[in-house]
Amino acid sequence: MLKQRIITALVLLPLVLGAIFGLSNHWFALAMAVPVLIGAYEWANLMGIEELEKRAPYVALVGIGLSLSFWLELKWLCTIAVLWWVLAAYFVKNFPDNSGLWTGRIRMGVMGWFTLVPAWIGLVMLQGQENGAWLLLYVLLLVWGADTGAYFAGRRWGKRKMAPKVSPGKSIAGLVGGLLTTAVIALIVAFNTDIADSIGLAVFFGVSMVTVFASVLGDLVESMVKRHRGIKDSGTILPGHGGILDRVDSVTAAVPVYVGLMFVMGGIA
Secondary structure (H helix, E strand, C coil): CHHHHHHHHHHHHHHHHHHHHHCCHHHHHHHHHHHHHHHHHHHHHHCCCCCHHHHHHHHHHHHHHHHHHHHCCCCHHHHHHHHHHHHHHHHHHCCCCCHHHCCCHHHHHHHHHHHHHHHHHHHHHHHCCCCHHHHHHHHHHHHHHHHHHHHHHHHHHCCCEEECCCEEEEEHHHHHHHHHHHHHHHHHHHHHCCCCCCCCHHHHHHHHHHHHHHHHHHHHHHHHHHHHHCCCCCCCCECCCECHHHHHHHHHHHHHHHHHHHHHHCCCC
8 A cells, every 4th residue: 555655646746746837827727627626526426426427517516616717717716715614624623513514415515616616726826926836836845744744743742632533543743743844844935935025924924834724624624524424535546545635635725725815915916
């Protein structure tokens, strides 16, 4: 399993970096629509739609959301997504007692739409900024840094669990380790680039840390939905990793939250 995970990661990393740095914004938008629509296909399964052909309408609904948001430039959807992730934090904190608030196909379909569509908008908006490829890489570094710091800190000190009813493997120590790791990344980037000049170091650092919390939340929300559904992985398309959603769950929260907050603060146009 570990060998498969490493091989898959080594294949995906150059593809992701090539798309971020090598494609124009329009082609990047099209390229990123592919994993998002596969994610919609997997989310339909999380909604309880097991028949493959019956997932197509939900995939189409997400696809329509992508198209409309691109042509109408619905940038504010990322700001709305920040509110969605605040609500999602409430769901995670009170799982499974409040499951009735979000279960059911229609409500879960809305959850999936607000998870996938703003994430795609955020990716496209970031990559389309001046030096946008580097901005997007920075957000991805926050996500990867949080995962790495959480893994090592959790293994060493992870006795107190963060959300045992949702994801028993995640610990408070892991969260702290992820925050410390990403704090170092944020400060190194801020002091060696002009990324924070337009909004100030304190605001930039604050947005970065909120983005890290969001990345953790994205992971927890998918774990919550999978636990409710009674499945381990969202899909099987990525050997050793499971489905697309299993690989990008943190990104689906981190990117729109970062973009939504930076948009409000005037850090991006």
